[in-house]
Amino acid sequence: MTDSVHDLSTPIADADAILIATGAGVSTETGIPDFRGPQGVWNTQRPVMYQDFLANEEDRITYWHQKVLAASTIEVAKPGAVHQACVVLEDAGKLEAIVTQNIDGLHTIAGSKNVVEVHGTGREATCLTCHMRSPVVPHLEAFTASQVPPRCECGGLLKPATISFGQQLDSMTMYKAMRAADRCDLVIAMGTTLSVHPAAQIPLQAAGRGIAYVIINQGETDHDGSPLVTLRIEAPVGPTFSQAVTQALAT
Ligand SMILES: [Zn+2]
Numbered sequence: 001m002t003d004s005v006h007d008l009s010t011p012i013a014d015a016d017a018i019l020i021a022t023g024a025g026v027s028t029e030t031g032i033p034d035f036r037g038p039q040g041v042w043n044t045q046r047p048v049m050y051q052d053f054l055a056n057e058e059d060r061i062t063y064w065h066q067k068v069l070a071a072s073t074i075e076v077a078k079p080g081a082v083h084q085a086c087v088v089l090e091d092a093g094k095l096e097a098i099v100t101q102n103i104d105g106l107h108t109i110a111g112s113k114n115v116v117e118v119h120g121t122g123r124e125a126t127c128l129t130c131h132m133r134s135p136v137v138p139h140l141e142a143f144t145a146s147q148v149p150p151r152c153e154c155g156g157l158l159k160p161a162t163i164s165f166g167q168q169l170d171s172m173t174m175y176k177a178m179r180a181a182d183r184c185d186l187v188i189a190m191g192t193t194l195s196v197h198p199a200a201q202i203p204l205q206a207a208g209r210g211i212a213y214v215i216i217n218q219g220e221t222d223h224d225g226s227p228l229v230t231l232r233i234e235a236p237v238g239p240t241f242s243q244a245v246t247q248a249l250a251t
Pocket of ligand 1: 128129132152153
């Protein structure tokens with residue numbers, strides 16, 4: 001057992017209500033490209049702003065094209081070590097919530113129940129008029145066949161249930177994230193540079209209550225050097241976190 005695993009297993013063993021904050025780094029381990037990384041959409045495709053999606057059919061076609069391309073990667077991805085270890089923590093009754101910036105739905109697919117997806121999920125589509133949710137895959141298939149952006153039965157525009165550039169976060173989702181931050185007794189941020197707001201505020205809000213704040217990430221984060229961080233681990237998130245969970249539950 002490495003020092004990092006040991007250092008992390010102790011606060012996990014002591015905690016009863018852990019808040020896990022995850023970002024792209026827990027999913028890149030499963031083969032999903034980081035949207036900020038070299039293969040990510042920020043570098044390979046022009047993002048469609050929410051306002052343009054609402055206003056122009058042409059932009060909606062561009063947007064759905066991008067979603068069809070991204071879906072081929074997301075659909076084959078399987079939950080990784082972090083996703084599995086989060087399920088183990090929840091089953092052990094030690095998890096307050098998972099607050100994730102990821103839209104791949106892998107925490108839910110792994111079997112976690114209390115998942116707060118602050119940037120939404122790409123697994124579902126939502127009607128922008130009546131807000132009805134439905135699985136996204138049939139809409140992707142219909143768009144591929146027709147090249148016509150799908151619409152709801154009510155006539156409203158359908159869009160994958162993710163937060164687009166220029167689109168406001170869902171207030172009820174953010175309320176759930178903040179409530180978890182107010183209730184937890186340990187916060188662990190993993191695989192995130194903590195640079196996307198307001199998602200990055202959630203662990204700080206929790207840590208501001210005086211509880212332990214652990215960051216595991218490969219590469220710098222915006223919270224490095226903050227006096228609120230009690231343990232900073234520079235290591236691959238999957239093996240480190242899953243070994244620490246196993247160790248914590250064995251004690
Ligand atoms: Zn509708």
